[in-house]
Amino acid sequence: MNIGQAAKHSKVSAKTIRYYESIGLIAPASRTESGYRTYSEKDVQTLSFIHHARSLGFSVKDVSMLLDLWRNQKRASADVKALATAHIAAVDRKIEELKRMRDTLLDLTNRCHGDDRPDCPILEGLAGSGSTHKAAPEKTQYLNDFETVGP
Amino acid sequence: MNIGQAAKHSKVSAKTIRYYESIGLIAPASRTESGYRTYSEKDVQTLSFIHHARSLGFSVKDVSMLLDLWRNQKRASADVKALATAHIAAVDRKIEELKRMRDTLLDLTNRCHGDDRPDCPILEGLAGSGSTHKAAPEKTQYLNDFETVGP
DNA sequence: ATTGACCTTCCAGTATCTGGAACCCTTATC
DNA sequence: GATAAGGGTTCCAGATACTGGAAGGTCAAT
Numbered sequence: 228m229n230i231g232q233a234a235k236h237s238k239v240s241a242k243t244i245r246y247y248e249s250i251g252l253i254a255p256a257s258r259t260e261s262g263y264r265t266y267s268e269k270d271v272q273t274l275s276f277i278h279h280a281r282s283l284g285f286s287v288k289d290v291s292m293l294l295d296l297w298r299n300q301k302r303a304s305a306d307v308k309a310l311a312t313a314h315i316a317a318v319d320r321k322i323e324e325l326k327r328m329r330d331t332l333l334d335l336t337n338r339c340h341g342d343d344r345p346d347c348p349i350l351e352g353l354a355g356s357g358s359t360h361k362a363a364p365e366k367t368q369y370l371n372d373f374e375t376v377g378p
Numbered sequence: 379m380n381i382g383q384a385a386k387h388s389k390v391s392a393k394t395i396r397y398y399e400s401i402g403l404i405a406p407a408s409r410t411e412s413g414y415r416t417y418s419e420k421d422v423q424t425l426s427f428i429h430h431a432r433s434l435g436f437s438v439k440d441v442s443m444l445l446d447l448w449r450n451q452k453r454a455s456a457d458v459k460a461l462a463t464a465h466i467a468a469v470d471r472k473i474e475e476l477k478r479m480r481d482t483l484l485d486l487t488n489r490c491h492g493d494d495r496p497d498c499p500i501l502e503g504l505a506g507s508g509s510t511h512k513a514a515p516e517k518t519q520y521l522n523d524f525e526t527v528g529p
Numbered sequence: 530a531t532t533g534a535c536c537t538t539c540c541a542g543t544a545t546c547t548g549g550a551a552c553c554c555t556t557a558t559c
Numbered sequence: 560g561a562t563a564a565g566g567g568t569t570c571c572a573g574a575t576a577c578t579g580g581a582a583g584g585t586c587a588a589t
Binding site for chain 1: 423426427430431433434435444447448451452453454455456458459460462463465466469470472473476477479480482483484486487490491492493494495496497498500501503504505506
């Protein structure tokens, strides 16, 4: 089947499939004489696997390792479990961090009357020197740390 | 003071301060005759404000708006509150998504014996066609959606 | 004069795609 | 056979928010 069909069945967009090929996450697809990529059922399964793993927040690097383990009949399930467990821990840390952020934000917004008067505890809180709420982590982690949720 | 001191006091790295200047988030700093950037107490306050807002997960675009509101004495606190409230909602959505991911991951790892045998429910779950756990959101959101936590 | 700690600019890379331009292939219809 | 729609192809750029590093200028102290 062509890339469009593979995309539909695997739920990975054609654009992204080509991207995965370009970075070596998947092997280059075979081609028709005219240059179209062709995909088998097995290829679609692989793409689905990738889709599921990505939707669970594994990085592309992690997915690459998981694919190796998946294809390696001799792997130990302990290896997979270790990867997954580390990932869960990372996700948990992110959840906690987001909760702290939300609590602080809620605290600030609750104290803001939110009308047309200019004084605003939210801005005062942001301007203030210390944390408005609770101890911050050693190194403040920004949201974009979520780009890579590693161990 | 020079950029290094400003960085130390504001907790925004010198590199990042220059970056903020380059994208127009902050006004270009004044310079000494030899070209060094110089910063006032007020500049440091602004940088601290940015640091706090970023650590609460506001995007740089959001921070830009917050800075405008902060400097505008005629602003309505309702405007700030609206921005903050939308942000809280976005953070909440991300927390829920991460929780769903963690639940699925926990389910898979709990069913994995994690020894040296090759069969592994985690990989089977990733390979399986459907969600292993609960209904997924309409469009699966990847972790890197966290790069921008907007409304 | 030399050292070392700062500062400068500029280019590139990180992670993960996504959009768009310019152009080729297939199939159906007129 | 011409044409149009709806595929496919490649390559470049952009988004996000920085961070690292190279090559070189400045400042204060020894």
